[in-house]
Amino acid sequence: MDSNSTALFGVLFTSFILIILIALFLRFVPIGLWITAHFSGVNVPVGTLIGMRLRRVSPHKIIQPLIKATKAGLNLDIDELEAHFLAGGDINTVIDALIAAQRANIDLEFEQAAAIDLAGRNVFEAVQVSVNPKVIQTPLIAGVAMDGIEVQAIAKVTVRANIGRLVGGAGEETIIARVGEGIVTTVGSSELHKTVLENPDLISQTILNKGLDSGTAFEILSIDIADVDVGRNIGAKLQAEQAEADKKIAQAKAEERRSLAIAQEQEMRAEVEKMRAKVVEAQSQVPLAMAEALRNGKMGVMDYYQLKNIEADTNMRQSLGDEDKKDRDA
Known part of the structure; x- marks a missing residue:
């Protein structure tokens, strides 16, 4: 190279x-x-x-x-x-x-x-939310007035972010929960559901006065009721359910009394059968006693025939009485 x-x-x-x-x-x-x-x-x-x-x-x-x-x-x-x-x-x-x-x-x-x-x-x-407030809409919330009528409402909450409380402050779920609680409380404290329907702003004023934004990352600017409607008649439903429950209790007690009566009837029938058995047993002893009396001389032949006549007369009277009873029933 x-x-x-x-x-x-x-x-x-x-x-x-x-x-x-x-x-x-x-x-x-x-x-x-x-x-x-x-x-x-x-x-x-x-x-x-x-x-x-x-x-x-x-x-x-x-x-x-x-x-x-x-x-x-x-x-x-x-x-x-x-x-x-x-x-x-x-x-x-x-x-x-x-x-x-x-x-x-x-x-x-x-x-x-x-x-x-x-x-x-x-x-x-x-x-951005601090500059341009946002609107939080609650789900359908139902409350029951004192008259038993359910009132359903949807609220729109306008909030603004609080920069100083963003760390450690509660979020939107807490705002929705507190507003829902305020709606239920306001409706529940109203004597008539018509009062809430006529003045929906009553709900807004009551909720705003409670300071629901305390401890949250937002500042509530306004609460507006977007929709309010009548729901179920809870009072009537509860009364119907109570009546049905009372009916079932009464039926149970009646069934209990019926069962007790059947048991008592069966006991009485058993007693009657026992008595009949004793009568039959006693009747079976009569011929033997009569034979013994005849042998011992305690009873004569005429006495025996007189007893038979009395028995025949008794049977005849009983048969006649049964026929008269059938005629009356007919």
Whole structure:
């Protein structure tokens, strides 16, 4: 190999090494992002970008929101943004919320917005609801007035987000539950259901006076009754059910008395059968006693025939009485 070939090989090898080094440098140092940030008024040291790479943080997810915040006039620290990103927060949402709050003259600091975001709430949506109140509609809620008539109502609650209570404050489900409780209480305390139908605003006034937004992330602006209607006659239904229950109890008692009467009748029949058995047994002893009396001379033949005549006369009178009874029944 001559000297020219050796020199060419050295140049190619050096170029290859330089290309690899440049690629590695551009991999760890996003020059394009640094240039964009520099001309956007965000001064980010190159060492900071390299540190983000080493900490496995995407510089684009930090620098791009920082540029947006700087252009909006916000003064934020890049370390705070990176810390919030490492904590699992959404930097874009936080920056959008801060910009929207600044435009709406709402006092919202980065620490507060970051805390709301880490608490699992959409801080940007909260700022929007704070500027533009939202309407929460309750499901169909039924209450029963004192006259036993059911009243069904649907309410629309206009709320505004309370930025200061977003962390730890109750959500929409609590608002709906409290409004539902207020509707049931108001209807239940009315003597007549017609009173509620004639003055639906009575429900709204009663609920608003209770301060239902206490401890929630919202501020209730108004409660409007969207629909109110008459439901079932609960009082009549309860009376009918009570009457049916009383009827079943009476039937059970009557059945009990009937069973007792049947048992007593069966006992009486058993007693009668026992008495009849005793009579038959006694009658079977009569001929023997008469024979014994005749043998012993205690009873004469004439006495026997006189007894037979009396028995025949008794049977005849009984048969005549039975015929007269049949004629009367006919």
